[in-house]
Amino acid sequence: MGMPAEERLGLDIKRAEQELIAAKQIAVRPAGLTVPQYATLYVLADNPGISAAALARACLVTPQAMTVVLKNLETRGLVERTPHPWHGNVLETRLTDTGRIALEEADERAVRIEQAIADELTAEERDTLRSLLRRCGTAIDRASSQL
Amino acid sequence: MGMPAEERLGLDIKRAEQELIAAKQIAVRPAGLTVPQYATLYVLADNPGISAAALARACLVTPQAMTVVLKNLETRGLVERTPHPWHGNVLETRLTDTGRIALEEADERAVRIEQAIADELTAEERDTLRSLLRRCGTAIDRASSQL
DNA sequence: TGACGAGTATCAAAGCTTTGATAATGTGCT
DNA sequence: AGCACATTATCAAAGCTTTGATACTCGTCA
Numbered sequence: 001m002g003m004p005a006e007e008r009l010g011l012d013i014k015r016a017e018q019e020l021i022a023a024k025q026i027a028v029r030p031a032g033l034t035v036p037q038y039a040t041l042y043v044l045a046d047n048p049g050i051s052a053a054a055l056a057r058a059c060l061v062t063p064q065a066m067t068v069v070l071k072n073l074e075t076r077g078l079v080e081r082t083p084h085p086w087h088g089n090v091l092e093t094r095l096t097d098t099g100r101i102a103l104e105e106a107d108e109r110a111v112r113i114e115q116a117i118a119d120e121l122t123a124e125e126r127d128t129l130r131s132l133l134r135r136c137g138t139a140i141d142r143a144s145s146q147l
Numbered sequence: 148m149g150m151p152a153e154e155r156l157g158l159d160i161k162r163a164e165q166e167l168i169a170a171k172q173i174a175v176r177p178a179g180l181t182v183p184q185y186a187t188l189y190v191l192a193d194n195p196g197i198s199a200a201a202l203a204r205a206c207l208v209t210p211q212a213m214t215v216v217l218k219n220l221e222t223r224g225l226v227e228r229t230p231h232p233w234h235g236n237v238l239e240t241r242l243t244d245t246g247r248i249a250l251e252e253a254d255e256r257a258v259r260i261e262q263a264i265a266d267e268l269t270a271e272e273r274d275t276l277r278s279l280l281r282r283c284g285t286a287i288d289r290a291s292s293q294l
Numbered sequence: 295t296g297a298c299g300a301g302t303a304t305c306a307a308a309g310c311t312t313t314g315a316t317a318a319t320g321t322g323c324t
Numbered sequence: 325a326g327c328a329c330a331t332t333a334t335c336a337a338a339g340c341t342t343t344g345a346t347a348c349t350c351g352t353c354a
Contacts, residue, residue, distance in 0.1 A: 001192065001254050008261045009273060010167050016280040016287075017164035018207050020157050023291035025312085034312095036340065045148065053302050060165050065341045067304070072339070089302055089349045107148050109294060114155045116290030117283050125279060126156060132276045133163040136264050140163075143263030144170035147256060172342085181342095183310065200332055212311045214334070219309070236319040236332055 013136070023113045031106035036061070036069050037078075038110065041095065041103040044079065049092040052081075078102055160283070170260045178253035183208070183216050184225075185257065188242060188250040191226065196239040199228075225249055 005011070021035055028038040036059070043058045044050065050058075056066035070093060073079045078099035084090035095103065121129065152158065168182055175185040183206070190205045191197065197205075203213035217240060220226045225246035231237035242250065268276065 001189070001251075001258070003258045003261055007265060009264050009268075009276065010171070010261055012277050012280050013160070013164050013167055015207065016284050017160050019284045019287045020160055023287045023294075024157070026291055027294055034339070042148070051302065060162065061340085062342065063303075064305095064343085068340065089347095091303075104148075111148070111150045112294065113287060113290050114150055114157055116286045117156050118154060120282050120286035121156075121279065128275065129156065129279045129283075130159050132268065132272060132279070133159050135267050136276075137163050137166045139263045139267035140166045140170045140260060143260050144173055147170075147173055147259065181309070198332065208310085209312065210333075211313085211335095215310065236317095238333075 009136070013133075020113070024110055027109040027113055028106040030109065031102050032076075033102060033106045036065075037073055038103070038106050040066070040069050040073065041078065041099055042107065044093060044095050045100065045103055048094045051090050052093060055093065073099070156283070160280075167260070171257055174256040174260055175253040177256065178249050179223075180249060180253050183212075184220055185250070185253050187213070187216050187220065188225065188246055189254065191240060191242050192247065192250055195241045198237050199240060202240065220246065 024035050024038070028035060031038075033041070039059050040055060043055060047055075047058070052066050052070055053063045055070075056063045059066065061069075070079060070081065074081060077096055079093055080096050081091045081093050084092050118126065171182050171185070175182060178185075180188070186206050187202060190202060194202075194205070199213050199217055200210045202217075203210045206213065208216075217226060217228065221228060224243055226240055227243050228238040228240050231239050265273065
């Protein structure tokens, strides 16, 4: 393999994300939610009536993946989907009261993970991390499109 | 929700990882591999005869997840699993010639993604990013265990 | 009016991942 | 020898994700 594993920053990013998602799983589990479900409800809380496709874009997943998540949430009564008043073919999705309660319970614990990250770094370091990650992202996109 | 979304660094980390994995998918796909399969073969190349459980730890997944990946790789003849010579209950896993070829083909393209990241940042910035991500990781672990 | 393109929803198949539980094997300690 | 412990492998169930394909609706433009 051409490039030494120690120089591959991708592993560091992946590791951080893996630790993050593992911690969030533990955080939101007592509320009866998975991480994708939590993320979906979180976006839904600020965007009532959003379409599943738009929700998928906001959560960085495919529409098909979002369909499955919504199906599970709807079965359990955490969200409700009603036909759009005049625009056929579109289903409006909204939080139910039960869904909002679950979200708040989950967020209360999930936010402690985010708070721990924020507390570990100074404001300047947070900006630096954001900036570096963003530059990685653009570099990745560029390389990917030229692949 | 208690904490503003803009302050949640988790989203930035997740986004970077998502872009990374999407790009790697595109990179390794022509070699007929998925990202988890590529990661598995990559570790396997440097650790012939490793057990599935150890492989799972190296790839940051559960043993069950690794079992599925190995099963798919074995079906397609990219790896072979033989009983450990004297230690029963352990299956040694090794790359086949076909598997090595697939890995090299995949790595040739995947490395361009890593190279793009490395090129985008100075040596000092790479160290900074690594350090910040590591500190995030420890903070996450700490918060998670105190949850 | 009619064609086209964008956005949305859904079915199907394949693969990955996790939790939970069970069983077999090897090692170390008593 | 016998027992506890750690490691390994595996089965089962549930959920997430992706690619690929199909179909419906709406707005725009010719």
